[in-house]
Amino acid sequence: MKYTNKILLGALAVGALSGCTDDSMLPYDVGAKPESLSQYEYLNNYDVLKSYVDRTENPNFKLGIALAATDYINGDQVYSLACSNFDEMTAGNEMKYASIVSDDGTMNFSTVTSFIDAARQAGMTIYGHTLAWHSQQNLNYLNGLIADREIETEPAEPVEVEDGNFNYAVMGSYQYWSQKPEGSEASITISDKGYLTITNPEFITNNWDFQYHIADGINWVPGTDYTINMMIRSSVETSITMAAGTWSANPGLSVALTPEWTELEIPVSPGAEGSGFVMFQSGNFVGTIEVQWLKVSHLETPAATRWINLVTNGDAEGDDVSCFFATEPGVGGPNPCTIGEAGTGADGVGHAFVVHSADNPANTYDTQFFVKASQQLVAGTNYRFSMKYKADKAANSETQAHNNPGGYIHYAMLPSNPSFTTEWQDMEVTGTISAEQAGESGMNTIAFNLAVLGEANTYYFDDIAFEIEGEGDKEPLTPEEKKDTLTWAMDNWIKGMMEACGGYVVAWDVANETVSDADSDGDGYFDLQSATNGDPSTNFYWADYLGSEDYLPIVTKAAEKYFAEYGGNAADLKLFVNDFNLESWWDGNQKLKSLIHWIEVWEANGAKIDGIGTQMHVSYILNEADQKAQEDAIVNMFELMAATGKLIKISELDMGIVEKAFADGIPTEEVTYEQQQKMAEFYQFIIQKYFEIIPAAQRYGITQWCATDSPANSGWRDGEPVGLWDLNYNRKPAYGGFANGLAGEVIAEPSASVSNE
Template sequence: MKYTNKILLGALAVGALSGCTDDSMLPYDVGAKPESLSQYEYLNNYDVLKSYVDRTENPNFKLGIALAATDYINGDQVYSLACSNFDEMTAGNEMKYASIVSDDGTMNFSTVTSFIDAARQAGMTIYGHTLAWHSQQNNTYLNSLIAPIVIPGEAGNGGYCMILKNATASANIWDAQTWYQLPTPLQSGTTYTLSFMARASAAYNDTQIYLQCSDGGNQEYPGGFNVGTEWQQINFTFTPTGATVDKIAFNFGTAAINIYIDNVSLTGGSATESLIPNGDFEDGTITGWTGWTPGNFETISEDGEGYSEGGSEPAYDESVITSSDFENGIGSWGGWGGSATRGQSAQGGGYESDYSFEIVNPTASANAWDVQVAWDFAAPLVQGGTYRLNMMIKGSVEGSITAGLQRKSDYAGAGDFPAIPISTEWTEYNAEITVNGGGADCADRFLFSIGNYAGTINIDNITLCYLNPEGGGGGQTIEMTPEEKKDTLTWAMDNWIKGMMEACGGYVTTWEAANETVSGADADGDGWYDLQSATNGDPETNFYWQDYLGNEDYVPIVTKAAERYFAEYGGNPADLKLFVNDYNLESWWDGNQKLKSLIHWIEVWEANGAKIDGIGTQMHVSYILNEADQKAQEDAIVNMFQLMAATGKLIKISELDMGIVEKAFGEGIKTENVTFDQQLKMAEFYQFIIDKYFEIIPAAQRYGITQWCITDSPAESGWRGGEPVGLWDLNYSRKPAYGGFANGLAGEVIVEPSASVSNE
């Protein structure tokens, strides 16, 4: 006698199938039937899964399966099983960003279009998985879009310059001095700007600019400057008070050093051109410059040692001061002393922007350090490293303040910047400093000392950047602003969605707009779990779009692009359904807080214009043999469905699969170690989940259920490797899980496990 077995798909004759059915049967001899197989006989009495869906009560319900699109396209067992048992398919990976976008940004949708063609021919629908996610992105391409712009430098030198030379260091800075003799004195009370390029044979933090008089009278000090070994721009704005100031002097006596000066310009007053002619020294002379002993401290360079335009800027790392443009507040800036206040300016108070950092010191004090404004670094600066400070600054009155580095633990100084002149108009300040002090943690705080200044100071676009010796100095590195990064990545997301919608041509009407957006922690203490981010995730592996697009705008950007291009490429706008999908929404350990947080974020996104039609719950669950833990899990599933139903949105179980564990959070039991009785418990849990879905979710909100794993997972699989997560085993034989799944769809136990199959 022969026994007809519907456990196996019998897809060996797939090529001869006239339609998608699950009625192929493979015979085997009952007499040879092992005892271990007979307990599965009851499964032969089940029909295909989709036959148990009540289509009258659930006309729009879709029973789905996840699979490899290539397996379906190939038309083998997976094709036959999918067509026989399910209405809809989710491609496991082939519709994700990393599967389509190459390192140069080109996109290949050939597998997607083949998948759609095969689905169309079989009358199957496709659930689009996924438009936006932080995982499985092409990080190489995306990070290249927002990488700093590096302008490589040439030699960095060219033509002539002036060399300030000091053979022996001395105690006084003025022991080595070179000055320019102006033909007429500067105008007292008039503001001037002195600018020049400078580099040195070694980093030097003690160079001073003096204003002097030929008659030996008045002497004034606009400030000092630090100089590194790479060319840098130096700017000073000053207002002389003496009536006979006619010398600009460089003082550099405290180091044995060569300092190279080029492109010197002095402007201000009624002068229309620089008051220092031949400031580029390209006539091969240093006419007008002299020192204590002419020729001893200054000389013209060799040709080729001067500053060369076009690439002589060194390469700097990102700013270690991250609150720089103040458009969203002042970040972590703090301070103390006097009755000074610190905050964001009124709108319109920024430098060519809406806002700036506004510091008000009502009353001057005896010492500059009596009132300070501070930024604490996330990590100490590099000992001996060169850092460049750049900012725009202005004040309500003219004056000056100082800035420097400090070690917080004992307030020891680690280097001071040249005095910062303040005028009543926005002025750019540039200066470099070499970190000095004892120990690796010698500089972990930046300070403005403003005690001597009474008035309001506005600061904008402040950066402090490390001159990376391995960063290809001699070039220029330009960081993109947060706004530029957002604009660039909005384009990239738009381009990706456009390409996908064009490839699908309106056939895929339901999309997972955003996947796994919510983390499991509330770092900011607002009562809701934060979104996934580089700060709580793995930025080496993942690409967190939301960090750049913004928490509130991330999903709206995605859904608006989906709506636009779905309609543009042949879709009926009324058919488009967009879901957000996440895991651990059934979390009993935190009272379903992740789901509550997702619902909160949906409200935020919708307030910003997002179209969100449904919520997908993944449900990668395990049956827990510990009864108390299992009961807690089942209660949380009920609560999850109740919370989801209350949203009024379409609800989809999007990635259902099941393992088995001894206790909550335990290691999954491997397939070969699971007993038949344990398989029956898993079947009962499948039935429980599906029963509760149909019981709690109103009919109008039931989008569907997708089983994530067709078969048990092979031992070498990266997804729950070696676990019994399928409805079929690896030989495509039905398991008790199949019966439990079918019972849930039918709303009743169709066949008792003890029932036998008659032999004919």
């Protein structure tokens, strides 16, 4: 039987809109209920969800619900459901960056403050979602902050651009359009001397009756001023009419001619558009006109071009190695490259980047040196690369195009590869990034394969520049300037949010979805989300600019500072790193292991991270083997989390149902009663395992992401049975499974399935 009927089980007190004191349910008279719906009657035996939390064992546990803050503020069914069943709320969108920050950077926290006022009056807490994220950011504002800056440039001198150059000697014979009166003996020819020769033996009453093109195929552009130069003479001194343009726009002007060869320079502004001509009208002139050549041109001021260096500390005289990496035998990599001692630099002066290879390599790329640019380079980008280089032994090398060090794209990069000698050499090459080198999302790294020799060797690099050709009067900000600017922007955002909250919101997703599913450098941990593995057209990757290791310390320090400054008790502040797919069975929970690694990195740099949030947007899998693998991975996830000693939160729990792993979700209307029970059992499994594995002191809480099933037109898991209630706010079996998990036992046995066939 498909579950297509709706039953009106009272799930909440819809009349309790002024407070959260009424935890009652509306009873339902089952006497008149169709038999096929009576199987849901057992759900009437459940109390509200929060009543099943053991507050003695879990005094600080928060049972949460995600909702639209505006719905809660309006005091409708959402308000009553939240107050009756939950302790805490998470705003789905209203506390996110894009909902608050406008294109000019101004911030509107009015919804946030109204939400807090309503929560305070009802005695509900709010979980802050989210301070830092790459999604739902105001790209116009943020990209504008780090846009190229204007620079002072010397104005370029205009240059002449030819639009047509006509040498009649090579034409052979006259080939353009002309007209003359019937019977006229006027002629247009190319003479033996190669001159365009116009002869008219008798006066023609209408001057325009004898007209002819002396140049054709000229591309006229409206608003452009042109110059027509020609070498011309006439048999007697005279004036004729010249027109330049197209048939729809060809202003005429008088041109004076003499018997002496004269180079005329005639300014014209046809106002025409498209292919056109230069034309003479000379019916009133009796005699001969000769033209040696004609040229049409205009002046253009070329765009100012310059080379923009995309690497910092190329001379190795500072400590910054953010643009230079190496993979070496016995060490691995890519790792930040080693800077040699004083005296290792070019010609024995200063420092150099030093890379060591070993004997008998298996591959030419077993030893690599990487030069990483500060931005992505797409196909068609002109570049210039220069450096000084040498080695302890003469050796050849290869170059490759990479997207980040170790992210191989193409086997050939530079037009010529360096051949090392024991003496310092200079290298400078220019080229254009090809489609093969750019790959799908652009390249940013030149990789030098240094194991070509096959013997142990030491390589030295100095005075490195990786430049692109820029135009106009702007230049990009340096990486340091971008970091400084965006650190200010992040600080300003967090300050505004903490001021609006006034210390009421004490727990936060300090950063959301930081970890990708790619390990480009082969270190065994997934990289952070980045423009190199994501979509910068819709996301803003703060870590790309603030630095992978500094990202979270910058955010958490601002959160700590302004939480205390605007009324919060510093001891109460709890900061979580939140992510999805931490229960991934397909890779042995590798994303969670990577997140734990990054937390260790951030904490070593001074970040405050109190907890881990696991979103758990899961699906019950009808394939038993897949479902068992998923359940095992959930257990492993909780065990790994518990071992961190941090607070653990299930932050966005919801559930669909699929036939097999990674299949599309089964629509709500097609889910059977038996399948609903399986989903309920899975809810109970997840929640019970949370309480079994996570120590009481680490249990922050559990938040259900979807109160009701998702509407067909929703932007989130559309048409799927992800709620604990249906769209009419009737309890579902999932409600019972959720409650059972909280209680640690089955509260009410489900009814047997009833067929209405």
